[in-house]
Amino acid sequence: MASPPAASTADLILDAAERRAQSFGFNGFSYADIADELKVTTATIHYHFSAKSDLGADLLQRYSRRFAEALAEIGGRECSAAAQLGAYAQLYEDVLREGRLCLCGILAAEYETLPAQMREQIVAFFASNEAWLAKVVRVGRERGELQFAGEPRDRAMAILCGLEGALLVARAYGGVERFRAAAEIVLAGAAPAAA
Amino acid sequence: MASPPAASTADLILDAAERRAQSFGFNGFSYADIADELKVTTATIHYHFSAKSDLGADLLQRYSRRFAEALAEIGGRECSAAAQLGAYAQLYEDVLREGRLCLCGILAAEYETLPAQMREQIVAFFASNEAWLAKVVRVGRERGELQFAGEPRDRAMAILCGLEGALLVARAYGGVERFRAAAEIVLAGAAPAAA
DNA sequence: TGCGACTCACTTACTAGTAGGTAAGTGCGA
């Protein structure tokens, strides 16, 4: 009867940092904040992540990996393009319910203040989301489920931007209800069902 | 021949702060940054804006006032709803060209770290934008230019979110070209032309 | 089996630099 593996200190630090970064931004928390929460010293955090930029890079790497896994799972489902897009939007809604934003969304706002590696990771996150969405809408059109003109990639960009923006705005103004309303219109507008 | 009125120090401070806030966020610049640029001391800035929260409140007040004036000007034009929405999107594109974000968009990302007054001002900005957009699409539908089901207010929210998100994402990933592509799809999707 | 060498994870105590903010004083124009 093995007990569940205790989370390592490094993981606990990443968990606390992720929560704070998604709420307050990368510049909105300090090593001291995390140290207080975990009842360790700031030197402990420096032991695991020697500079804050390293913590940020590890944070983005883990977040992007998990997000990609979630997209792979949704992409593997035997369901319509509309249902896959709905599941995609649900990922966003789930973080909003916790009062957070998409990590890469909030870090995009701080983009100009972030180290080069983190910038590249944010760009890569958007690119991979766009690619996943483009594939979904392209296949949906090929199957005759969706109907639109132009490039799937542009549709994908519109969906990504619409949902990131809805998260950003709805956290401050409107809440989950208005997020859903906006998300529905964005999805139906960018990837309309075939007549 | 009166020479143009010299900008007051308070205005110069607001100008510098606005530029920085739209690029780096409200927590992304310091009094020292502005003081360096204007060749004054930080005490000078404290003389005009005793606390940073006062500077932030004045910044938001001026920004919102100017934005409302721009919307009033566009709203007064004798043109189609689509043209007014296009002009609205152009306001966003113009700030992106300068490498900035909408002030309230970037501050929405920092929302949880901002003082109460600034939060209220951000919410009011979104509400007034939504109201303006809702009126444009409602009138457009009444005139038979636009065709959509449901509440104009939801259409307005989708447009606002789509453009704020497009600004956020496109500054880091894609640039002005991708912004235009996304904005076009968002507008056409949320406020479709009548058949 | 026992012991020295070593590593891991962490703490204590500190640094330099920067943040916002303040009190007192100065120069200059009306």
Next chain:
DNA sequence: TCGCACTTACCTACTAGTAAGTGAGTCGCA
């Protein structure tokens, strides 16, 4: 001479980051 706009000189709090040390555990080896 009054007071506006500003400077000088300072403060406290906090930032990321570092050097040195500690106790517990592990490894190789006689």
